[in-house]
Ligand code: DOR
């Protein structure tokens with residue numbers, strides 16, 4: 001049987017929510033990953049160090065017995081964020097970064113930033129304290145075609161930020177376009193990007209294959225095939241500016257299978273296996289370890305993990321849902337087979 005052993009990976013972008021959903025999803029991530037960057041878009045958002053530490057405690061309490069998974073916390077940047085909160089975050093070992101959502105761009109982003117020039121003093125402070133800024137990179141103009149929102153953001157806001165704050169460490173989260181990949185490749189080592197499994201495995205046809213497929217709907221929305229090819233090339237290139245971030249974003253099934261379905265794909269149940277499939281299809285399994293286990297840690301200046309995980313080439317069927325019958329989450333590839341399995 002074919003086996004692949006790699007250094008234990010980390011997930012540099014994940015939503016684990018709180019309450020009952022946290023309890024359902026966290027064991028999946030804790031089994032596969034040593035650490036994960038936890039997104040702060042709860043309701044209400046996690047905007048202060050005190051809130052982030054309380055959230056971290058809730059996550060630790062929800063871990064399976066004996067797990068040493070380490071949640072790396074982030075704060076949600078708003079126009080009201082105090083300069084002193086940035087200093088406090090920089091001095092707190094459990095906080096790794098700030099997340100910036102353009103207001104209205106995605107799930108729970110209402111408290112995000114409407115006018116980027118209004119937060120320059122905050123970006124200067126992040127640069128000063130060398131705290132990474134994690135960006136949801138989409139413009140929010142409702143007149144902008146949804147498939148163009150990332151490209152336009154890269155061209156305008158991101159270009160401007162990167163010029164104004166040349167030493168700010170930035171992660172352009174969940175890149176989905178050729179233009180975003182090219183931007184990241186052309187900038188300095190302070191700018192990197194995460195890539196999700198769904199953007200590597202699917203193009204936009206998946207959203208409309210024989211009908212509306214809400215479980216492939218996430219933001220930024222999956223794009224046409226040429227963009228997927230660019231993402232595959234970036235992820236499998238061995239360029240350390242591109243690393244693993246699932247953006248696993250659980251929503252209860254009924255809120256996705258809905259007249260106005262929520263954005264987010266749940267992938268934590270099989271994250272590393274889904275990446276293994278994408279890398280194998282590109283004949284680049286030898287590049288998986290760098291992408292999944294080294295480059296993110298290096299960017300965040302954290303030690304690489306010492307443990308390993310092993311995957312075998314065994315197919316298994318993804319269950320139709322996780323959680324209970326009433327309150328459940330439909331995973332990516334529900335009811336389908338996956339060819340790799342973590343031991
Ligand atoms: O599809 C998404 N879901 N994109 C995001 O940016 C947020 C996420 C969520 O929190 O559900």
Ligand code: ZN
Pocket residue numbers: 013014015039247249
């Ligand atoms: Zn996200």
